[in-house]
Amino acid sequence: MTSASATYTVSGMTCGHCVGTVKSEVGKIAGVTAVDVDLATGKVTVTGDEPIGETLVREAVEEAGYELTAV
Known part of the structure; x- marks a missing residue:
């Protein structure tokens, strides 16, 4: 089975609760x-069975209340 991952930078996370919210969404x-x-770095790495679209990740991060700032 192959997998694909991408790393993004998310701004606004300040605590463990923030991390949990982003992970959940x-x-x-x-x-x-x-x-x-x-x-510490604001980096979020997403791994999937196939590449996950940036738009989907951005929407999920925004739903969690944070901002995707870089890919």
């Missing part, structure tokens, strides 16, 4: 198999 995207959030 991004994890709801169909095809996502793993979400790794690094609070």
Whole structure:
């Protein structure tokens, strides 16, 4: 089985609750198999069975209340 991952920068996360919220929302995207959030760097790595569209990730991050600032 192959997988694809992409790393994004998210702004506005300040605590563990923020991390959990982003992980939860991004994890709801169909095809996502793993979400790794690094609070210190603001990096969010999304892994899926196939590439996950940036638009879907952006929408999930915004739903969580944060902003995707870089890919």
